[in-house]
Amino acid sequence: MTPNTARRKETSRRAILTAAFDLSQEVEYAKLSIEGIAARAGVGKQTIYRWWPSKGAVLFDAFLMLSEGAEGEQPALPDTGDLEADLTAVLRATVAELNDPRYEQPMRALATEIAHDPELAAAYAERLDGPLKEAKRQRLRSAQRAGQLAEGLDLDVAVDLIWGPVLNRWLQRGAPLTTEYTDLVVTTALNGLRSRATTETAG
Amino acid sequence: MTPNTARRKETSRRAILTAAFDLSQEVEYAKLSIEGIAARAGVGKQTIYRWWPSKGAVLFDAFLMLSEGAEGEQPALPDTGDLEADLTAVLRATVAELNDPRYEQPMRALATEIAHDPELAAAYAERLDGPLKEAKRQRLRSAQRAGQLAEGLDLDVAVDLIWGPVLNRWLQRGAPLTTEYTDLVVTTALNGLRSRATTETAG
Amino acid sequence: MTPNTARRKETSRRAILTAAFDLSQEVEYAKLSIEGIAARAGVGKQTIYRWWPSKGAVLFDAFLMLSEGAEGEQPALPDTGDLEADLTAVLRATVAELNDPRYEQPMRALATEIAHDPELAAAYAERLDGPLKEAKRQRLRSAQRAGQLAEGLDLDVAVDLIWGPVLNRWLQRGAPLTTEYTDLVVTTALNGLRSRATTETAG
Amino acid sequence: MTPNTARRKETSRRAILTAAFDLSQEVEYAKLSIEGIAARAGVGKQTIYRWWPSKGAVLFDAFLMLSEGAEGEQPALPDTGDLEADLTAVLRATVAELNDPRYEQPMRALATEIAHDPELAAAYAERLDGPLKEAKRQRLRSAQRAGQLAEGLDLDVAVDLIWGPVLNRWLQRGAPLTTEYTDLVVTTALNGLRSRATTETAG
DNA sequence: TTGTAATCGAGACGGTACGTCCTGTCTTTCC
DNA sequence: GGAAAGACAGGACGTACCGTCTCGATTACAA
Known part of the structure; x- marks a missing residue:
């Protein structure tokens, strides 16, 4: 049931988090959609749904990535x-x-x-x-x-x-x-x- | 352009505000919809769109009604x-x-x-x-x-x-x-x- | 539950049937999709789902329109x-x-x-x-x-x-x-x- | 390009054909999927895509297996x-x-x-x-x-x-x-x- | 007997379409 | 002219599959 983390594609993960963060500043909050994040990241929607339970969780990880980097x-x-x-x-x-x-x-x-x-x-x-x-x-x-x-x-x-x-x-x-x-x-x-x-x- | 407040139906207004408040406690926030409020209030959607600019404004008025009443x-x-x-x-x-x-x-x-x-x-x-x-x-x-x-x-x-x-x-x-x-x-x-x-x- | 036929928009109906027929000759059968028909017809998907129970029913009506016209x-x-x-x-x-x-x-x-x-x-x-x-x-x-x-x-x-x-x-x-x-x-x-x-x- | 038939696993082949035939009677045609056949057969999807060009070809071979057996x-x-x-x-x-x-x-x-x-x-x-x-x-x-x-x-x-x-x-x-x-x-x-x-x- | 190369189960991936829900607009009919 | 009703174009939801891909783990042939 829980997906196999070992086979996860790191480039997609980063693309999703970056897209999520970028879009959250570009578009108004109400129009921030998983569909939009997936499209911007060049990723299938399922790849997001597979690894995150909600839009908020993606955003959270996006901040986490930023804070870890900095x-x-x-x-x-x-x-x-x-x-x-x-x-x-x-x-x-x-x-x-x-x-x-x-x-x-x-x-x-x-x-x-x-x-x-x-x-x-x-x-x-x-x-x-x-x-x-x-x-x-x-x-x-x-x-x-x-x-x-x-x-x-x-x-x-x-x-x-x-x-x-x-x-x-x-x-x-x-x-x-x-x-x-x-x-x-x-x-x-x-x-x-x-x-x-x-x-x-x-x- | 601005609708004529004089002709406004007070019963519908109250029904909408009550429905908005009630629904906002019953369903999770993400599922609170104008459609749902209109249905619960027994009101056409247009009646909401005519008098309020956003879902938040309806909610605000709902609180206002409550606070004025109390x-x-x-x-x-x-x-x-x-x-x-x-x-x-x-x-x-x-x-x-x-x-x-x-x-x-x-x-x-x-x-x-x-x-x-x-x-x-x-x-x-x-x-x-x-x-x-x-x-x-x-x-x-x-x-x-x-x-x-x-x-x-x-x-x-x-x-x-x-x-x-x-x-x-x-x-x-x-x-x-x-x-x-x-x-x-x-x-x-x-x-x-x-x-x-x-x-x-x-x- | 059954939609009100009286309010139905005739132009959309014809656009859908025409699009369905045209697409069914242009694309291979397996790629004939409701989504594609709606897009070609310039219509929301819901307008198709509201009036027809299946893709086949749309196609059927498309033939019916043709035969009635001829x-x-x-x-x-x-x-x-x-x-x-x-x-x-x-x-x-x-x-x-x-x-x-x-x-x-x-x-x-x-x-x-x-x-x-x-x-x-x-x-x-x-x-x-x-x-x-x-x-x-x-x-x-x-x-x-x-x-x-x-x-x-x-x-x-x-x-x-x-x-x-x-x-x-x-x-x-x-x-x-x-x-x-x-x-x-x-x-x-x-x-x-x-x-x-x-x-x-x-x- | 053509896979080496000699190394082909016969048990998987039969499992696939059996699953395809069984599923085609159990589920409605539109829901008959390669994914479903692979899952039922306990086989990777690639094993189907490697040996058959289409869902119809699998079904055809399933009938062929039956007719040859009988x-x-x-x-x-x-x-x-x-x-x-x-x-x-x-x-x-x-x-x-x-x-x-x-x-x-x-x-x-x-x-x-x-x-x-x-x-x-x-x-x-x-x-x-x-x-x-x-x-x-x-x-x-x-x-x-x-x-x-x-x-x-x-x-x-x-x-x-x-x-x-x-x-x-x-x-x-x-x-x-x-x-x-x-x-x-x-x-x-x-x-x-x-x-x-x-x-x-x-x- | 041991590489070594292909097949295998598994399943993540970028995508497309599904059928549903909601948005905000429009139109009809009634009051 | 406001209101209930609800159809409409559009867009996002979360799911199911598509066909491709990569990953070890068998597995059989050649060295």
Whole structure:
């Protein structure tokens, strides 16, 4: 039932993933079709259906191929010792990527597929977002060890507190995603919403 | 060119919106079709195409109808004076709604339509999310006036800092959305990530 | 369930039948596809599937359209009083048609569809072959009344005895279908296989 | 180019022919596929494509295998001296076979392949129908020598006059194929259509 | 006795067509 | 003129086969 991976044709696999990624930026999401991907890749439709369970899974693998090609396995955030500066810099890069016409539509496509497909979401969490999230946690852990972050801090929550607002604003298009906004998110997340005076004098 | 709203049949309009909402929870998103909505509503397809520009717009109006029916126009967050308790309670209610099988699929459907359609996003931001966001801002403003929140705080960012992580985790399915998580988000957002000692000595 | 014939688009119907007939002579039978007919006719596939149950049924209607266009309702065989001459002439015309490149492939296509589809065969027997067969019977009946044919003769069998060998040789390609052959079939069928002497002395 | 027959695997060949024949009676003609035959025979598709040029050729060989297995090489018609009785008996057996569910569909399948494939038709005429037709001619020749059939009779035409109507009615499904019909065909073919009185008095 | 070359089962491949579903438009008929 | 109904051209779906191809694994002939 599961096809024999050994006999798989690597050139076709790459052609499909490349076609999927390229088309997802060229045509609007609703018109991204398996038929179109197969045609662009010069491949029979069955070759796609044989190896991937859904359009979203193809897209996911396309991103995976890209990320594997680009990175030297373990990604890491910059660590200059200045956490706020480092986070600000990273988020500015993220904003640039999210607004980059080469990536925006493909990323929206993947994000919405994930929103409707738990299995795909799990794969994403594990294989694409996982390493990235670990890098983020590492940077925060480093700052925590240096006494810059609260001791009892839940690092997962901390990561969400910084990236959650940004990703949510981007995906839901509440407002344009700017570096001013992300800079402010970093500062506010680090300092918290509370009035300093209140807490400090209370202490 | 624009159809005459005066002659519009209200019963058909409501039937369409009800059918759209109901179907969006019954069938998986990919199988939600205008054809299906029309059939369920007992309405000609043209009646939908005449009044709405897209499937997402129908869904949007369906939510609008629901929200108008339920609320007395201006929504407001509870204000007991204890900000953390109030936010925690509100977020717990939000989690319950996001996880409610009656709303989860329809909300995901609307969210993904928004992610691909700027016009729809603008309508959402203005008419559905707008009043809600204003209520959130109001609650924070009240706390700010009471000296509980930092003076220079950007309330839009503050709102995002609390709701962004939650909505992002829900939509991207990074992990199950629990009240433990949202409670922690509230506390962490209010207190900030930084170590108190650090900031104080640094100040 | 059954589509509403009243709203049917006549131009599409004719385009489909014309395309079906034309393609059945241009491409080899195995490559005659509904998809191809729809494309040639400039029609959606569904329009074919809506009105015809099978490829053979389309082909059948194509022949029906042709025959209705050509004939003034009741076909008749020539009746000069000389039965053998009349039959010979008719069969020569039949041979010409069966060997005519415009008709050969379409007719083979229809014949083989009939061979596998009893419903289609019944429709053929009633609507296409029926009137023709009646004309053949009529001519024989006329000869019978004139005392030229045996009194107890079963006219259905008589018709088969003349046309059966011809059609069978054509369809099964046992040997080239020539007028020499059909002339001989007519003579032999009329006279019978038996030696005259034998029967007479036996009588 | 031509594969080496010496190395051919006989068990696969038989499995293929058996599967082809069996499937041609089990599934409707349009669903008879090389893929299905290979699967049923437990054979790679290439093994079929290596040795046969077409589906019809496989079917033809399947019939050939059957006919060689059953018969002692030269078939012969019964010759009791009573031609009419002998022909009637043979045709009754033919009718039984044509109506036998074990043979009907396979025979229709072969017949329609032949109708579209001249090469296959030639092979059929020579190797399958040839010996049978020779036997029919032999029986008629015997009767002719005994003075029962007209001297100048063309035996090929004579054979067609008897079997043509039967095969044509069977293949085109004009009407159910019964022994009453074939009995009548034999009698009528032998006696001819003409009125005896006419010919006799004319003589 | 051991290559070595062809056949074999298996099944992936680029394609074509299937028959179904839906899109967005159009037309008919009723109200 | 809006509405229900639904036919229409078109396009994508996911499946089934086509005929070709490549892969080891037999298998038989020649060295």
